[in-house]
Amino acid sequence: MTPGENLCSLCNEPAVVRLVEPERRLCAAHFIEDAGARVLAAMERERMISPGDRVAVGLSGGKDSTALLLLLHRFLPALGAGLVAITVDEGIAGYREETLRAARDLTGELGVEHVIVTFADLFGEDLDTILVGREAQGCTVCGVLRRRALAEAVKRVGATKLATGHNLDDEAQSVLMNVLRGDLPRLRQDTSTGQPGHFVPRIKPLAVLSEKEIVTYLLLRGYFRDLPECPYAGTALRSEVRTMLAGLEHRHPGTMVRLMQFRDGVRESARSAEPAKALSTCRICGELTSGEVCQVCRLLDR
Amino acid sequence: MRIILPDKSVRTVSRASATIEEILIELGINPTTVIVVKNGTIVPEDVTADEGDEIRILRFSHGG
Structure with missing residues (x-):
């Protein structure tokens, strides 16, 4: 791939990245847009x-x-x-x-x-x-x-x-x-x-x-x-x-x-x-735990 | 070509045209773990580099 062939799929400016699925090359401005659009789409989808x-x-x-x-x-x-x-x-x-x-x-x-x-x-x-x-x-x-x-x-x-x-x-x-x-x-x-x-x-x-x-x-x-x-x-x-x-x-x-x-x-x-296993509360600090004492209290020797 | 490695040391290599991916693999660097800047511009790794080019390799290894 020579520099002359490495062009943005959207505007023909020099590409900074090559991405797959779908295969595309993007210039700086279009990569910034593309990355943001994928994050926004994920937030909306989920x-x-x-x-x-x-x-x-x-x-x-x-x-x-x-x-x-x-x-x-x-x-x-x-x-x-x-x-x-x-x-x-x-x-x-x-x-x-x-x-x-x-x-x-x-x-x-x-x-x-x-x-x-x-x-x-x-x-x-x-x-x-x-x-x-x-x-x-x-x-x-x-x-x-x-x-x-x-x-x-x-x-x-x-x-x-x-x-x-x-x-x-x-x-x-x-x-x-x-x-x-x-x-x-x-x-x-x-x-x-x-x-x-x-x-x-x-x-x-x-x-x-x-x-x-x-x-x-x-x-x-x-x-x-x-x-x-x-x-x-x-x-x-x-x-x-x-x-x-x-x-x-x-x-x-x-x-x-x-x-x-x-x-x-x-x-x-x-x-x-x-169904997921039910959680109980830590007998020391009252936060959620899968056992009797939570990991935080165990780590701090409370 | 002049190659600036992630530790900022500089290596001058005399070789024919090669893709940046080939150069990285010769240096023992996985292309998915670095970003390459050729003559001041970020480029995909299938772009070729030639005699006279400056290749800067940026590694991003720590969390964030």
């Missing part, structure tokens, strides 16, 4: 937004949540919904400061209400302190506490939906990880409906865009920042699955989308086969 919703965006300040806020800021007014950004400051020295600054800059520029909650405020200690002596469990511990922190922030701001920046790669990796762990309950778990009184519905509008498409979108719009990597990043299994899936996606384009279709098929057939 009825993610209702008029009157107050949508909280989990804004870490990293690439995915930055793209999510930009897109929701563009689309929500027309859907009749409001927007608030919430950031969880876990307390990770040398990492979180810069992403917090990025989050503040973006919400300031867009004029979006921004609320920050901290692990120190919610759990009495920051993540660095909680992890002393068990640094290798960093992602697991942080994941459990961050979910609780986001749920708490959602309550504080009175949001009716929580939007997170999970992209297609994240979601496909999770499907494969659940398969490799033999974890059918987690594969079936659908958080998009919420649990009245405990969790608002959780929506993932970016799950139709690959990580590469999101970075391309941000580069083209001038919002890409090369931020530091979390010092606790890289749990063994996700890291291996990420590499494996990237290889499969290159040799067999569409692998990640087909994994998502597989997950949706499993959820659909499981839904009709048997």
Whole structure:
């Protein structure tokens, strides 16, 4: 493909991406439109937004949540919904400061209400302190506490939906990880409906865009920042699955989308086969749990 | 051609015209994990690069 042949399918400007299903080449302006249109179509198809919703965006300040806020800021007014950004400051020295600054800059520029909650405020200690002596469990511990922190922030701001920046790669990796762990309950778990009184519905509008498409979108719009990597990043299994899936996606384009279709098929057939297991409330904190004591209380030795 | 790798080190390669995908694979880089900027513009990986071109490879590996 010579540069002279690499032209946008819509306007004949030089193409910046080549996409499949349908096969097309797009210039910068048309790729920005195309990516936004796919996210909007997913929100409408899956009825993610209702008029009157107050949508909280989990804004870490990293690439995915930055793209999510930009897109929701563009689309929500027309859907009749409001927007608030919430950031969880876990307390990770040398990492979180810069992403917090990025989050503040973006919400300031867009004029979006921004609320920050901290692990120190919610759990009495920051993540660095909680992890002393068990640094290798960093992602697991942080994941459990961050979910609780986001749920708490959602309550504080009175949001009716929580939007997170999970992209297609994240979601496909999770499907494969659940398969490799033999974890059918987690594969079936659908958080998009919420649990009245405990969790608002959780929506993932970016799950139709690959990580590469999101970075391309941000580069083209001038919002890409090369931020530091979390010092606790890289749990063994996700890291291996990420590499494996990237290889499969290159040799067999569409692998990640087909994994998502597989997950949706499993959820659909499981839904009709048997009712989901009932959840109880934690005897220590009163939040939902599948056992007697929730993961947060167990992790914090309450 | 001049290739700027994800770690920002620079490699000068003397070779005939090749697609960017071929160049990435020779470097041991999976094309789905990077974005390529040729002479200052993002391009699809099936575009060819020639002597005199500058190829910048951007890796995006961390969460967000």
